[in-house]
Amino acid sequence: DGYATASLGVVERARALGLAVVADVEWTAGAATDRLMALADHLVLPIGFGRSWTGEASPTGVLERLWSEDRAAAVVTDGERGCYVRQRGDGVLWHVPAHAVQAVDTTGAGDCFHGAYAFALTEGKAPLDAVRYATAAAAISVTGRGGRQALPGHAACLAKLAEAVAPVPVARVEAMEGR
Numbered sequence: 268d269g270y271a272t273a274s275l276g277v278v279e280r281a282r283a284l285g286l287a288v289v290a291d292v293e294w295t296a297g298a299a300t301d302r303l304m305a306l307a308d309h310l311v312l313p314i315g316f317g318r319s320w321t322g323e324a325s326p327t328g329v330l331e332r333l334w335s336e337d338r339a340a341a342v343v344t345d346g347e348r349g350c351y352v353r354q355r356g357d358g359v360l361w362h363v364p365a366h367a368v369q370a371v372d373t374t375g376a377g378d379c380f381h382g383a384y385a386f387a388l389t390e391g392k393a394p395l396d397a398v399r400y401a402t403a404a405a406a407i408s409v410t411g412r413g414g415r416q417a418l419p420g421h422a423a424c425l426a427k428l429a430e431a432v433a434p435v436p437v438a439r440v441e442a443m444e445g446r
Contacts, residue, residue, distance in 0.1 A: 274303065275299060275302055278306050278307070279306060282306050282308070287308055287309055287339065287385075287388055288307045289307070289309040289381060289384060289385045289388070290303055290304060290306075290309065290310050290311065291311055291378070292304060292310070292312055292316060293312070293313055294316065295320065304320075304333075305335070305337075307338070308337060308338050308339045308340075309338070309340050309384070309388070309394065310340070310341045311340075311342040311344065311380070311381055311384060312333070312344070313344050313377060314329065314344065314351075317333065317343045320333075321333060326343055326345070326360075326362070326437060327360055327437050327438075329343050330351055330352075330353045330360055330437075334353055339354065339355050339394055340352060340354045340394030340395075340397075342398055344377065346365070346376075347365050347370070348365060349362055349363050349364040349365040349402065350362070350365075350398050350401075350402060351437055352398050352434070354393065354395055357395070359436050359437075360436065360437040360438070361395055361434045361435070361437060362434060362436070363395070363398050363399055363402050364432045364435075365402060365406060366403060366427060366430065368406045368409060368410055370409040371409065371410055371412055372413060373409050374413055374414040375413070375414025375415065375418075377405070378414070379401075379405050379408040379418060379419075380401045380405040383400055383401040383404035383405070384397045384398065384400070384401035386421075387400040395434060398434075399428060399431055400428060403419075403424045403427035403430075404419050404424045404427075406427060407427055
């Protein structure tokens, strides 16, 4: 999250050890950011940054440009519109709808999403399931003021996840939205 120049050595070592690297990138610091994005096997970006970095407008275009065979997943978050996911070994680009909640404050929602995504990976979840879990966590996190007041625990995330709408292929979403 903007610390690319300080974290590259750690990220390179983690990848050399076969550890998962989840990158939270929201702005560029030039070549260091490019290197960090190349090393990340789980690249999770807000759609605004994804669009500016790739030059693509549609979620499909952004995911395609972010993809490399070295990645386990590319995820593009789009707030109340949900997330878009491409995962290794799956030819489908997925849309994970957002939960309908009364948002009070979105401060920290992205950080909550990234932490929940990384936690779900440690639980052995596939990237699409990790995104579903993270989407539930982020939805809960925006229901309180500030970045910490409504941070959820595991049980709350599982309860919210039980309410989730199933992921749908991106092509179907884009057709419905006229893209």
